[in-house]
Amino acid sequence: MNGSDAMLExxxxxxxxxxxxxQDFEVPAYENQTILDVVSWIQHYADASLTYRFACRVGMxxxxxxxxxxxxxxxxxxHVKKVLKGRKLKVAPLRNLPVIxxxxxxxxxxFDKWVAAGGAHQPSASRxxxxxxVDPQDPIRVEASAGIECINCSICYAACDTVAGNSDYLGPAxxxxxWTLLNDAKHDAKDKILDAVSGSGGCHNCHSMGSCTxxxxxxxxxxxxxxxxxxxxxxxxxxxxR
Amino acid sequence: MRPARAHPLWLAFVLHRVSGIALALFLPLHFWVLSLALxxxxxxxxxLSFAEQPVVKLAEFGLVFLLAxxxxxxxxxxxxxxxxxxxxxxxxAAGAVGVAVLISGTFFLQVx
Amino acid sequence: xxxxxxxxxxxxxxxxxxxxxxxxxxxMIYAVQGGLTAEEILxxxxxxxxxxxxxxxxxxxxxxxxxxxxxxxxxxxxxxxxLALRGVTWGIAALLLAMGGQAVIAVTWSGAA
Numbered sequence: 043m044n045g046s047d048a049m050l051e052x053x054x055x056x057x058x059x060x061x062x063x064x065q066d067f068e069v070p071a072y073e074n075q076t077i078l079d080v081v082s083w084i085q086h087y088a089d090a091s092l093t094y095r096f097a098c099r100v101g102m103x104x105x106x107x108x109x110x111x112x113x114x115x116x117x118x119x120x121h122v123k124k125v126l127k128g129r130k131l132k133v134a135p136l137r138n139l140p141v142i143x144x145x146x147x148x149x150x151x152x153f154d155k156w157v158a159a160g161g162a163h164q165p166s167a168s169r170x171x172x173x174x175x176v177d178p179q180d181p182i183r184v185e186a187s188a189g190i191e192c193i194n195c196s197i198c199y200a201a202c203d204t205v206a207g208n209s210d211y212l213g214p215a216x217x218x219x220x221w222t223l224l225n226d227a228k229h230d231a232k233d234k235i236l237d238a239v240s241g242s243g244g245c246h247n248c249h250s251m252g253s254c255t256x257x258x259x260x261x262x263x264x265x266x267x268x269x270x271x272x273x274x275x276x277x278x279x280x281x282x283x284r
Numbered sequence: 285m286r287p288a289r290a291h292p293l294w295l296a297f298v299l300h301r302v303s304g305i306a307l308a309l310f311l312p313l314h315f316w317v318l319s320l321a322l323x324x325x326x327x328x329x330x331x332l333s334f335a336e337q338p339v340v341k342l343a344e345f346g347l348v349f350l351l352a353x354x355x356x357x358x359x360x361x362x363x364x365x366x367x368x369x370x371x372x373x374x375x376x377a378a379g380a381v382g383v384a385v386l387i388s389g390t391f392f393l394q395v396x
Numbered sequence: 397x398x399x400x401x402x403x404x405x406x407x408x409x410x411x412x413x414x415x416x417x418x419x420x421x422x423x424m425i426y427a428v429q430g431g432l433t434a435e436e437i438l439x440x441x442x443x444x445x446x447x448x449x450x451x452x453x454x455x456x457x458x459x460x461x462x463x464x465x466x467x468x469x470x471x472x473x474x475x476x477x478x479l480a481l482r483g484v485t486w487g488i489a490a491l492l493l494a495m496g497g498q499a500v501i502a503v504t505w506s507g508a509a
Contacts, residue, residue, distance in 0.1 A: 203289075207472030208397055246403035247468075249301075250364055252293030265293075272365045275400055276407075305469065308462040308488075315455075315495035321438055322502030328434040336431060344428075348421060355417040358410050 048129070050122065052080055054092065055134040059141045059148075064132070065089075077110050077117035077125070081133060081145065094145035101259065104193030107200070108145050109134040114200035116259045137200040138213075152196045152215070159216035160223065160238035166230040174227050186225035189218045189267050191260050198254035198264050210243035214254035214264035217245050221267035224274060236275055245271040296357060303354040310347060356385070397471050397481075402464055409461040416454045441503045448504040455496030463489035 048071040053064040067084050078096055085092040096106035101119040108117050111125050111132050122131065139147040167174060176183060198214035199205055205213045220239050223229040239245045245268045254264040289295075320328040334340065360378060369377070398406075427437070441447040467485040470476040476484065 203294075204472070210397060240400040242397050242399045244399065246398045246400055249297050250293065250361060251289075251297035252291065253289065256291045256293075269365045270368070272403075273368060276366065276404070279400060279404055301469065304462075304465050308466055311458065311462065311492060312495055315492070315499040318499035319495070319502040321434055322498075322505075325434050325438075332432045332434060348424060351417060352421060355414060359414060362407060362410065 050080065050126070050131055051129050052084065052131045052133065054081070054084060054145070055141075056092075056144050057141070058143055062141075062144075064134075071122070071129075075122045077108070077115065077120045077122060077131070077133065078106055080122060080131065081108075081117065092145070093143040102193065104195035107136055107195040107197050109137055109200065114197040114257055116195055116197065119259065136196055138202065138205045139196065139200070147196070149196060152199055152213070153194070155212045155243075156194070156216040156219055158238060158243075159212045159220040160231065160235035161216060161219040163223065164229060164231040164234075166228055176227055182225045183227070185270065186222050189222040189262055189264070192218060192222075192262060193260060195259065197257050197259055201253040201257040203251060203253065204247055204249055208243070208247055211247045212239070212243050212245070214248075214268065217248070217271055218262065218264040218267040220245075221270045224271070236271075236278055239271050240275050245275065248272070296360070299353060300357040300361070303350040303357070306350050307347075307354060356381075398464075398468060402467075405460055406464045409457040409464075412453065412457045413461065416450065416457070419450065420454070438503065442505065444504055448500065451500045451504065452497075455493065455500055459489050459492035459496060462492055 050069045050071050052067045052069050054067060056062050056065045067088050069080050069083050069088075072079075078099065081092070081094050082096075085094065094106075094108070096118060097103040098105075099118045101116055104116070106117045107114060109115075109132075110117065110120060111127060111130075112134075113125075114136060115125070117133075125131070133145065135141045135145050136147040139149065139151060142148050178184075178187065192215060194215060196215065198218075202211075202214055205211050217239060220235050224232055224235050248265070248268045250265055250269070252265045255262070255266070258264065317328065317331055320331065335344070359381075363377065364374065367374070427440075441451075463485050466488055467481060470484060471481055
């Protein structure tokens with residue numbers, strides 16, 4: 043791959059949930075090139091009607107995740123060289139979500155479940171009260187801190203086979219958020235979280251297959267967070283708290 | 285759309301699921317054969333002598349393997365869910381149990 | 397689909413079966429030495445309260461465990477939901493319990509053969 047002599051053969055999904063097909067593009071290969079660069083090149087120079095989503099380009103905003111060669115990836119931080127099969131690339135919208143158009147997945151179910159898992163913050167104190175001290179070394183705080191770098195890119199949700207088979211399942215990101223809040227000294231509705239993750243779509247559907255943890259671009263560990271929720275709900279069950 | 289799944293925990297999940305299905309399908313047959321003891325003991329003996337064939341022996345080995353793999357896979361799962369250890373601790377613990385089973389199993393086979 | 401109640405049932409039956417499975421495997425390794433006959437099996441088990449309780453609790457636990465496990469697969473792989481899913485779950489549990497109960501009685505009840 044030197045200069046723009048070499049070309050990539052890129053198959054891109056065109057269409058919506060109700061139908062569509064892969065369309066092939068020839069894209070010049072460069073020494074340094076991300077998947078998002080490839081998609082942007084197509085939109086700039088080959089077909090301006092291609093729909094996709096991105097914002098920050100530096101792995102902060104979590105909006106550019108797509109399926110690349112059948113694996114969920116953050117496209118702005120995924121170099122072409124790392125995932126290229128021969129000269130071929132396949133780019134598709136995120137798995138397990140409806141498709142609005144082309145590469146833009148509908149994130150509504152993902153964020154609805156985030157809220158359904160008790161993910162909205164409920165402060166334990168009002169603004170007139172003193173701020174509760176947070177000790178970063180506290181073991182409970184360490185559990186919370188482990189999950190707070192989630193950028194809600196939905197890669198774990200797309201990687202999860204349990205989500206694929208069970209559309210009610212809240213999924214790794216929402217459950218990790220719930221575990222983070224459960225361990226947050228500033229969050230008030232702890233029992234509400236345990237209720238929210240104990241329902242028919244809750245944490246107990248997880249089979250610990252670990253694709254969430256294997257694919258998380260920020261090296262977070264949603265599987266262990268979900269195990270934490272199973273532990274907490276089991277403990278409450280055994281104490282007769284249900 | 286099938287994301288790559290060839291990572292150890294996903295394979296462990298598949299092994300657990302496949303062994304579980306196979307055991308569940310085998311159970312009714314197992315129960316039926318045993319209940320022959322009550323109704324038709326001679327049929328049970330015919331079945332048991334049929335089970336002396338090498339092919340059936342191999343299938344029996346497979347069933348015992350599925351049972352063991354499902355049992356230890358399940359214990360692994362419950363340890364992962366309920367014991368709040370760090371990852372290296374869990375790996376060591378699983379390894380220790382594995383070695384213990386291997387050693388005591390070998391001993392057991394020597395004894396009987 | 398799997399709420400906390402079904403999850404706890406699945407895990408509790410698993411814990412009950414853990415020692416039973418190990419015992420069952422041990423008995424199998426011991427019993428197959430020199431071939432199996434109906435007389436040999438029944439001579440060991442019939443009229444024994446211990447084996448009745450051992451295999452009786454095994455059958456109860458495995459009926460619940462297998463029904464919940466198959467329920468998950470029927471939902472995730474075959475899309476079964478609602479009343480159909482409930483019905484099939486109960487059906488599997490009842491079938492295994494009936495057949496297993498019959499087997500336990502046949503093998504451990506005294507004076508049957």
